[in-house]
Amino acid sequence: MNDFLKIVRERRSANKFIENITIPREDFNDIFRELSLAPSAFNLQHARYYVVEDKELMGKVYDASFKQYKIKTASATIIVTGDKNAYLSADKIYEGSMMLGMLGKTEYEIMISTINSLYEGWGEEFKHDEAIRNASLSAMLFMLLAKNKGWDTCPMIYFENEKVGKLLNIPENEVPVLMITMGKMDKSSDKIRGYRKPAAEFVKFY
Numbered sequence: 001m002n003d004f005l006k007i008v009r010e011r012r013s014a015n016k017f018i019e020n021i022t023i024p025r026e027d028f029n030d031i032f033r034e035l036s037l038a039p040s041a042f043n044l045q046h047a048r049y050y051v052v053e054d055k056e057l058m059g060k061v062y063d064a065s066f067k068q069y070k071i072k073t074a075s076a077t078i079i080v081t082g083d084k085n086a087y088l089s090a091d092k093i094y095e096g097s098m099m100l101g102m103l104g105k106t107e108y109e110i111m112i113s114t115i116n117s118l119y120e121g122w123g124e125e126f127k128h129d130e131a132i133r134n135a136s137l138s139a140m141l142f143m144l145l146a147k148n149k150g151w152d153t154c155p156m157i158y159f160e161n162e163k164v165g166k167l168l169n170i171p172e173n174e175v176p177v178l179m180i181t182m183g184k185m186d187k188s189s190d191k192i193r194g195y196r197k198p199a200a201e202f203v204k205f206y
């Protein structure tokens with residue numbers, strides 16, 4: 001089995017973490033550096049990460065997440081959001097490519113106007129979907145990169161968006177997409193992997 005398959009197979013949603021373990025900042029730095037390689041529509045990089053390590057703040061996040069015990073035991077609780085206004089920074093992202101000669105001025109202008117007319121033309125629902133779609137892809141990669149560094153995670157949606165948003169000063173233009181608890185899994189609370197459908201039940205070839 002190669003390393004990638006090992007990571008995919010060994011990633012589990014942690015039920016409980018071993019308490020009082022600090023994730024070295026270097027591990028976060030390595031994870032986020034590689035995470036920047038995640039795909040995103042038009043390379044707009046919609047995902048944002050709010051990493052909570054402070055115990056007092058974690059307690060408040062726990063209260064705003066229906067007191068899910070694993071938050072109390074996690075080394076970090078991360079809120080992943082998607083920026084509905086990511087398209088407004090397209091110029092900054094594409095300017096670099098233009099300066100490097102990868103994109104001509106006309107191509108650059110066409111790209112910016114295509115992005116603007118798509119996001120503005122298709123409106124709020126599209127911006128919202130894009131925020132969720134792109135941040136979700138990024139969050140999955142985050143969990144695999146964390147596992148690659150020896151850290152366990154659990155993706156979570158059971159939290160009060162508004163309360164968590166206020167606690168972390170998340171701007172209005174960002175959609176809270178997922179909470180990820182992270183730490184060292186307490187294996188004593190391991191469960192057997194849940195039933196998985198065989199591929200024939202969720203794949204159709206045409």
Ligand SMILES: Cc1cc2nc3c(=O)[nH]c(=O)nc-3n(C[C@H](O)[C@H](O)[C@H](O)COP(=O)(O)O)c2cc1C
Nearest residue numbers: 011012013014068154155156157158159178193194
């Ligand atoms: C979008 C999403 C939301 C989830 N929300 C929660 C949650 O709020 N609390 C929780 O304990 N687990 C949550 N989970 C974890 C799932 O229960 C878990 O992924 C699933 O049972 C499969 O188990 P595995 O990840 O160990 O393979 C969530 C997973 C996903 C993908």
